[in-house]
Amino acid sequence: MSVETTPLISVEGLVTEFRTEGGLVRAVNGIDFTIPRGGTLAVLGESGCGKSVTGLSLLNLIRPPGAIAGGRITYYGMEGGKPVEITSLPPTSEAMRKLRGSEIGMIFQEPMTSFDPLYTVGEQIIETLMAHKRGLSRAAARAQAIEMLAKVRLPSPEILVDRYPHQLSGGMRQRVMIAMALSCGPKLLIAEEPTTALDVTTESQILDLLQNLQQELGMAVMFITHDLAVASEMADEVVVMYLGYVVERGPVEDVLNNPSHPYTQALLESVPRLDADSKERLRTIEGMVPTPDQMPRGCPFHTRCRHFMPGICDTALPPLYAAGPDHEARCVLVAPDFAKEPA
Amino acid sequence: MLAYIGKRLVIMLPTLLLIMAVGFFIMQLPAQDYVSQYVARQGQMGNTTAMLQEELLRQQLGLDKPPIERFFYWFFDFLRGDWGTSFVDSRPVTTIILERLPATLAISSLAFLVSWGVGIPLGVYSATHQYKTGDVALTTLAFIGIGLPDFLVAMFFLVAAFLASGQVLLGLNSPEFVNAPWTLARILDFFSYAWLSVTAVAFTGMALIMRVTRNNMLEELGKPYVLTLRAKGLPERVVIWKHVFRNALHPLVTMFGQVLAFLINGFAITSAVLNLPTIQSVYLSATFQQDIFLAGAILILIAVTVMVGNLISDVMLAWLDPRVRYD
Numbered sequence: 057m058s059v060e061t062t063p064l065i066s067v068e069g070l071v072t073e074f075r076t077e078g079g080l081v082r083a084v085n086g087i088d089f090t091i092p093r094g095g096t097l098a099v100l101g102e103s104g105c106g107k108s109v110t111g112l113s114l115l116n117l118i119r120p121p122g123a124i125a126g127g128r129i130t131y132y133g134m135e136g137g138k139p140v141e142i143t144s145l146p147p148t149s150e151a152m153r154k155l156r157g158s159e160i161g162m163i164f165q166e167p168m169t170s171f172d173p174l175y176t177v178g179e180q181i182i183e184t185l186m187a188h189k190r191g192l193s194r195a196a197a198r199a200q201a202i203e204m205l206a207k208v209r210l211p212s213p214e215i216l217v218d219r220y221p222h223q224l225s226g227g228m229r230q231r232v233m234i235a236m237a238l239s240c241g242p243k244l245l246i247a248e249e250p251t252t253a254l255d256v257t258t259e260s261q262i263l264d265l266l267q268n269l270q271q272e273l274g275m276a277v278m279f280i281t282h283d284l285a286v287a288s289e290m291a292d293e294v295v296v297m298y299l300g301y302v303v304e305r306g307p308v309e310d311v312l313n314n315p316s317h318p319y320t321q322a323l324l325e326s327v328p329r330l331d332a333d334s335k336e337r338l339r340t341i342e343g344m345v346p347t348p349d350q351m352p353r354g355c356p357f358h359t360r361c362r363h364f365m366p367g368i369c370d371t372a373l374p375p376l377y378a379a380g381p382d383h384e385a386r387c388v389l390v391a392p393d394f395a396k397e398p399a
Numbered sequence: 400m401l402a403y404i405g406k407r408l409v410i411m412l413p414t415l416l417l418i419m420a421v422g423f424f425i426m427q428l429p430a431q432d433y434v435s436q437y438v439a440r441q442g443q444m445g446n447t448t449a450m451l452q453e454e455l456l457r458q459q460l461g462l463d464k465p466p467i468e469r470f471f472y473w474f475f476d477f478l479r480g481d482w483g484t485s486f487v488d489s490r491p492v493t494t495i496i497l498e499r500l501p502a503t504l505a506i507s508s509l510a511f512l513v514s515w516g517v518g519i520p521l522g523v524y525s526a527t528h529q530y531k532t533g534d535v536a537l538t539t540l541a542f543i544g545i546g547l548p549d550f551l552v553a554m555f556f557l558v559a560a561f562l563a564s565g566q567v568l569l570g571l572n573s574p575e576f577v578n579a580p581w582t583l584a585r586i587l588d589f590f591s592y593a594w595l596s597v598t599a600v601a602f603t604g605m606a607l608i609m610r611v612t613r614n615n616m617l618e619e620l621g622k623p624y625v626l627t628l629r630a631k632g633l634p635e636r637v638v639i640w641k642h643v644f645r646n647a648l649h650p651l652v653t654m655f656g657q658v659l660a661f662l663i664n665g666f667a668i669t670s671a672v673l674n675l676p677t678i679q680s681v682y683l684s685a686t687f688q689q690d691i692f693l694a695g696a697i698l699i700l701i702a703v704t705v706m707v708g709n710l711i712s713d714v715m716l717a718w719l720d721p722r723v724r725y726d
Contacts, residue, residue, distance in 0.1 A: 112626075156631065174642075183631075183641075
């Protein structure tokens with residue numbers, strides 16, 4: 057395969073498990089997806105669906121009592137095009153460490169607690185640069201850190217570089233976080249709920265910034281979010297996760313305009329709409345996400361599904377059925393031969 | 400920062416005054432004083448004439464005056480550097496304290512260096528290898544160290560040393576060296592005794608430091624910033640020592656405020672049990688015998704070291720943590 061036709065990263069059958077007192081819990085249950093170079097994938101789902109664990113798995117940052125228990129993650133972005141199989145590298149290996157931050161960067165939900173409070177934000181960018189670039193002097197690293205702070209549109213970066221995290225506002229901290237994650241020029245940025253902790257106006261500024269930087273730097277972005285509006289604004293492709301399974305995937309307009317899985321439909325209906333009649337009650341999804349140690353048999357969503365069919369949904373896990381071009385959903389309602397059967 | 404330190408020093412003065420007053424009057428509370436204890440002891444030994452001299456003795460020692468008057472005499476003499484004379488051995492209190500200071504500091508600073516110097520790295524190791532064999536072994540050891548008081552550990556060592564070599568390692572020197580000048584031979588002899596008290600005190604101290612370090616390291620290791628550091632691709636060594644460890648130092652620095660006081664007055668019971676010629680053993684006996692000037696002087700020394708120690712630890716915290724520094 058030539059460089060142009062391979063994706064940037066591919067995930068095949070990824071299984072990530074955690075050993076708990078109640079037994080082995082599968083947080084991620086055999087998921088597949090690819091992210092093309094420069095593309096944006098949104099991973100959508102409620103909390104506890106495995107989307108964060110998926111992000112950390114890509115960086116091989118699952119630590120005991122958790123571990124990647126199966127599947128393959130292959131990164132094709134290395135200089136020279138040689139694919140790297142992330143899942144075959146030990147999590148603590150030097151080769152894996154070198155990938156983190158320099159090839160794949162990550163930004164996190166909570167910009168307050170995601171910095172070490174004892175060092176200036178400049179120092180935290182400088183140490184990242186120096187951990188990856190051999191022979192880079194401190195002064196040069198500092199100059200690059202200031203340059204990165206300017207790139208994320210922070211005012212007076214040469215002053216901010218010497219500030220401590222607690223001296224900055226939430227929005228500024230998230231900009232610094234982005235500057236830090238992008239400082240070594242990664243080809244993939246994993247953004248885990250980067251705007252959840254911010255207010256709405258700051259959120260849209262940060263999203264704009266990320267889009268501009270993505271165009272400018274040509275990197276791919278994996279956007280982990282529970283927010284459908286954010287997903288539709290940012291992503292080309294979307295993967296909807298529920299209890300560690302991919303339940304629906306496809307181009308973002310397709311999935312959000314024409315949701316095929318009852319879970320995606322329910323998610324869309326539970327979004328408040330400004331134009332809705334105020335007397336109309338907001339629809340919520342019945343029940344709670346089952347805890348992973350009470351994994352339902354069959355379709356993982358059947359315990360909360362409006363279309364639950366006893367004897368069908370609670371017996372076997374449905375495969376992903378085609379719901380349109382490049383659009384798949386894991387529900388028997390979408391199965392081509394289903395309509396013919398008497399319901 | 401300097402203004403802050405100055406302010407703290409000024410606040411110390413009324414605190415010290417209060418400690419001196421409260422300490423002095425608490426020492427007056429028992430119904431008996433030094434003289435009545437002395438007379439009772441003499442009486443037990445068959446010396447009945449001592450009873451007749453009781454009032455005279457009290458006059459000589461100034462104990463007949465009302466406590467409030469004695470407090471002010473004591474207080475102003477103290478400020479002038481006259482810390483009074485011990486009732487028990489009639490020597491100036493300052494002489495007794497200075498005489499015992501070197502041995503006290505030698506034992507306590509060795510114990511401090513060993514307990515912190517060994518406890519901290521073991522605590523970090525324990526936290527970074529949680530639930531592995533090494534951690535389990537160290538945790539077991541730490542529970543033994545925390546569970547047993549140091550004087551009991553010292554007594555185990557004492558018995559073990561006696562069974563092994565027939566030596567009774569009480570005190571800090573063999574009898575022939577006690578009043579000898581500090582030659583190499585005496586120093587070697589000192590260590591052949593001192594290891595026992597140092598190891599006993601350091602063992603329990605180390606257990607505590609190790610547990611505190613481990614707990615704080617584990618708490619910090621679970622924080623989100625550690626994930627950020629690892630996701631940036633920093634080497635694990637940098638993540639642990641530059642970031643997590645420095646964040647975990649907070650409570651240790653607070654504990655460091657007690658170290659100065661420990662150097663003067665740690666392990667008092669061990670000192671008494673092992674008959675060490677230290678300040679704390681004389682502090683205990685002075686308190687029991689109501690040798691009030693000696694006990695009072697040591698009390699003030701402890702109070703000052705606690706206050707200065709806390710000031711030092713607060714300054715260290717400000718150096719360590721910008722959030723404290725910029726408030």
